[in-house]
Amino acid sequence: MKLLTLNFLTCAVKSCKSTSASFPLHPKDCELVSDTLKSDPKLLFNILPRLDWSALSTTASELGFPGLPPSAPTKEELEANEKLFHDLHTLLLETHISEGSLVCANCGHSYKIKEGIANFLLPNHLV
Amino acid sequence: MSRPEDILPPDLHYNDTEAKKYTTSSRIQNIQVSMTHRALELLDLQNPSMILDVGCGSGLSGEILTSVEPSEGGPHIWVGMDISASMLDVALQRDVEGDLMLADIGQGVPFRAGSFDAAISISAIQWLCNADSSEVSPAGRLSRFFNGLYASLKRGGRAVCQFYPKNDQQRTMISGAAIKAGFGAGILEDDPGTKNSKIYLVLTVGGSAAEGNGG
Numbered sequence: 001m002k003l004l005t006l007n008f009l010t011c012a013v014k015s016c017k018s019t020s021a022s023f024p025l026h027p028k029d030c031e032l033v034s035d036t037l038k039s040d041p042k043l044l045f046n047i048l049p050r051l052d053w054s055a056l057s058t059t060a061s062e063l064g065f066p067g068l069p070p071s072a073p074t075k076e077e078l079e080a081n082e083k084l085f086h087d088l089h090t091l092l093l094e095t096h097i098s099e100g101s102l103v104c105a106n107c108g109h110s111y112k113i114k115e116g117i118a119n120f121l122l123p124n125h126l127v
Numbered sequence: 128m129s130r131p132e133d134i135l136p137p138d139l140h141y142n143d144t145e146a147k148k149y150t151t152s153s154r155i156q157n158i159q160v161s162m163t164h165r166a167l168e169l170l171d172l173q174n175p176s177m178i179l180d181v182g183c184g185s186g187l188s189g190e191i192l193t194s195v196e197p198s199e200g201g202p203h204i205w206v207g208m209d210i211s212a213s214m215l216d217v218a219l220q221r222d223v224e225g226d227l228m229l230a231d232i233g234q235g236v237p238f239r240a241g242s243f244d245a246a247i248s249i250s251a252i253q254w255l256c257n258a259d260s261s262e263v264s265p266a267g268r269l270s271r272f273f274n275g276l277y278a279s280l281k282r283g284g285r286a287v288c289q290f291y292p293k294n295d296q297q298r299t300m301i302s303g304a305a306i307k308a309g310f311g312a313g314i315l316e317d318d319p320g321t322k323n324s325k326i327y328l329v330l331t332v333g334g335s336a337a338e339g340n341g342g
């Protein structure tokens with residue numbers, strides 16, 4: 001699972017829908033892999049306004065990546081800063097969680113990731 | 128003729144043998160490819176987008192999303208949800224680009240508001256109509272799915288769901304659930320009245336009703 005996807009994923013448990021504590025999910029005991037993907041400025045600029053920057057900073061620091069700028073760059077800033085563009089592309093689109101868990105800080109539910117596939121199946125009483 | 132969705136829930140139907148059969152049958156593949164192209168045409172995406180593939184199975188549709196040429200607005204990235212671990216396993220072996228999730232769309236769509244530019248679904252949402260136990264109803268599953276899908280799409284976003292309704296009642300039940308969730312909805316039918324008839328539910332968020340001949 002790409003770190004980009006994690007920036008959009010929420011806890012699926014019903015009682016977590018209305019609380020902000022259920023986002024982002026927190027990676028636990030995760031193995032990361034890196035996949036080369038051709039960068040696409042159009043894609044990144046499209047997604048940029050929808051990123052939750054503070055969640056991304058949390059995720060990056062929890063996984064041990066160097067700190068991100070304190071606030072999201074604008075499209076113009078990203079266009080002018082090749083290194084930042086490259087770093088963001090690598091972090092969001094080339095970095096995958098292959099094994100581990102994602103944990104909800106609100107309900108404590110742990111979603112397992114195996115071979116990159118997150119298991120979001122819930123028992124009926126949590127839906 | 129019995130339909131698999133009348134007999135078994137999809138996670139049981141698409142076991143390893145069925146999953147393999149599904150992805151190695153060239154007839155099924157060709158139909159799925161052409162329906163994916165049709166759905167993409169209806170989505171009319173102008174730029175590389177982030178797409179949710181609902182019931183992504185072995186990633187046949189996703190591979191098409193990945194391979195859309197820049198001159199045609201691509202390539203897109205995608206996240207696929209499927210309830211069948213066997214189908215996702217085939218997707219893994221085929222090394223698809225998209226992110227895969229083992230999830231039941233009838234339990235909802237666990238993404239924050241406005242995550243996706245668009246959603247696509249090929250031959251999946253009729254499965255929502257079979258409840259596999261007494262504690263879950265088709266109406267509840269349809270409502271959780273469409274409410275979740277609606278929220279997860281950005282304003283102005285669009286979803287195209289090709290599906291095989293069992294009968295008119297099911298078709299109305301499905302499109303009705305989408306409208307109740309807030310979508311502008313239209314049903315487009317290709318080759319109506321023939322055995323190759325294909326039904327597409329075209330859904331829009333915060334826009335006017337989509338093209339189509341009404342639901």
Ligand SMILES: [Zn+2]
Pocket residue numbers: 011012013016022104105106107108109
């Ligand atoms: Zn939770």
